[in-house]
Amino acid sequence: MRQTRAIELSTGLFALLGFAALFFLLTQITNREVRFGDSSYQLLAKFENIGSLKVGAPVSMSGVTIGRVEKIEFDSTEYKAAVTLRIETRYSRIPDDSDASIFTAGLLGGQYIGIGPGGSETYFKDKDQIHFTQSAIVLENLISKFLFSLAGKDKAQESQGAEAKTE
Amino acid sequence: MELLRELWEAFRGAMVTIGDVVLFLGRLLAYTPASFRRFGLIVHQIYNAGALSLVIIMLCGLFVGMVLGLQGFDLLQRFGSEQSLGAAAALGLLKELGPVVTALLFSGRAGTALASEIGLMRATDQLSAMQMMAVDPVRRVCVPRFVGGIIAMPLLAAIFSAIGIYGAQLVGVQMMGVDSGQFWSQMRASVEVRDVMEGVIKSCVFGVTCSLIAVYEGYNAIPTAEGVGRATTRTVVISAVVTLLLDYMLTAALL
Numbered sequence: 001m002r003q004t005r006a007i008e009l010s011t012g013l014f015a016l017l018g019f020a021a022l023f024f025l026l027t028q029i030t031n032r033e034v035r036f037g038d039s040s041y042q043l044l045a046k047f048e049n050i051g052s053l054k055v056g057a058p059v060s061m062s063g064v065t066i067g068r069v070e071k072i073e074f075d076s077t078e079y080k081a082a083v084t085l086r087i088e089t090r091y092s093r094i095p096d097d098s099d100a101s102i103f104t105a106g107l108l109g110g111q112y113i114g115i116g117p118g119g120s121e122t123y124f125k126d127k128d129q130i131h132f133t134q135s136a137i138v139l140e141n142l143i144s145k146f147l148f149s150l151a152g153k154d155k156a157q158e159s160q161g162a163e164a165k166t167e
Numbered sequence: 168m169e170l171l172r173e174l175w176e177a178f179r180g181a182m183v184t185i186g187d188v189v190l191f192l193g194r195l196l197a198y199t200p201a202s203f204r205r206f207g208l209i210v211h212q213i214y215n216a217g218a219l220s221l222v223i224i225m226l227c228g229l230f231v232g233m234v235l236g237l238q239g240f241d242l243l244q245r246f247g248s249e250q251s252l253g254a255a256a257a258l259g260l261l262k263e264l265g266p267v268v269t270a271l272l273f274s275g276r277a278g279t280a281l282a283s284e285i286g287l288m289r290a291t292d293q294l295s296a297m298q299m300m301a302v303d304p305v306r307r308v309c310v311p312r313f314v315g316g317i318i319a320m321p322l323l324a325a326i327f328s329a330i331g332i333y334g335a336q337l338v339g340v341q342m343m344g345v346d347s348g349q350f351w352s353q354m355r356a357s358v359e360v361r362d363v364m365e366g367v368i369k370s371c372v373f374g375v376t377c378s379l380i381a382v383y384e385g386y387n388a389i390p391t392a393e394g395v396g397r398a399t400t401r402t403v404v405i406s407a408v409v410t411l412l413l414d415y416m417l418t419a420a421l422l
Contacts, residue, residue, distance in 0.1 A: 011213050014217045015213070054352050056349075
């Protein structure tokens with residue numbers, strides 16, 4: 001009898017562990033928020049284009065991670081992406097004229113928000129908005145700009161050549 | 168002419184074996200619903216096949232995940248996209264390594280135990296004794312082991328994948344310094360419920376085949392010491408080959 005109880009107990013534990021693992025795997029798909037407990041504060045930044053920025057991406061200042069992207073929404077009055085940042089409290093001395101830009105880590109890496117400090121004497125408080133923002137660089141825009149400038153240069157050279165001939 | 172006849176004999180032998188296995192599977196499946204009435208027997212077999220394999224599965228899962236973390240980091244680093252390590256490790260474990268390595272370990276740990284146990288029962292005439300008492304040995308011995316294996320396999324594979332992801336995280340984030348938020352967010356962005364289900368379906372299929380092969384080999388073992396040993400070896404070899412073969416077919420079908 002004792003033997004059977006022990007077997008049933010360990011079988012039950014095994015089944016529990018198995019389903020817990022399955023549950024863990026399934027809940028990974030949903031976006032789980034990365035929290036810093038209570039010792040953090042929120043900032044808001046509005047971008048024209050956030051590229052492929054994702055919730056949970058790091059917010060860094062001089063390359064040091066000081067917080068995370070908490071929420072990404074679309075502001076339909078300004079037609080901009082409203083990104084909520086959660087910054088750790090120990091990095092509370094950020095000047096309130098600092099700027100936020102979206103950068104890409106590596107060639108194919110994820111995108112992150114970089115904050116460049118301003119020169120103001122006053123600092124950001126909870127739920128403040130970062131007013132100076134720079135959008136993510138979209139590769140297609142960059143390529144089209146490059147192509148247009150190339151075409152412009154070609155034309156300029158052609159017209160210069162034409163002028164030289166007429167002379 | 169002689170060669171042709173030998174070929175024909177070999178072909179006929181293979182067909183006979185496959186037919187025998189299919190008929191045996193039919194018999195097992197026919198008794199399966201009734202076997203749940205005696206759930207204690209199945210619980211005992213889940214314990215044998217699952218709970219006792221737990222340590223080896225967890226250990227192997229951890230190390231497979233850690234190797235995946237190292238190799239994945241080294242590869243992805245060359246493209247400067249080591250943030251994708253989480254996604255790569257999770258997809259690799261969930262879809263391929265989890266079910267396949269679990270099936271291989273299962274056939275080595277639980278399959279051999281099943282085959283040698285049933286084979287030894289055959290060799291010591293326990294199965295014949297049951298038949299004398301009008302107890303069907305397939306029903307009493309084989310079906311609970313078969314069902315227990317099928318139930319245990321997906322759970323083992325899920326544990327393997329979960330621990331493997333933890334191992335990859337351990338190496339990637341703690342040792343190599345991939346950003347933890349990027350690791351998890353990229354993983355979450357690229358893994359879908361469908362991918363988890365693909366792994367579960369695969370491990371269920373492997374559970375059926377590995378348990379079937381173990382039980383069949385044990386039940387049809389030649390009742391000598393050598394015969395039981397051979398049945399055990401055949402269980403591992405055939406399970407491994409069939410698992411890898413089915414894995415390709417399932418991947419092609421599910422992708």
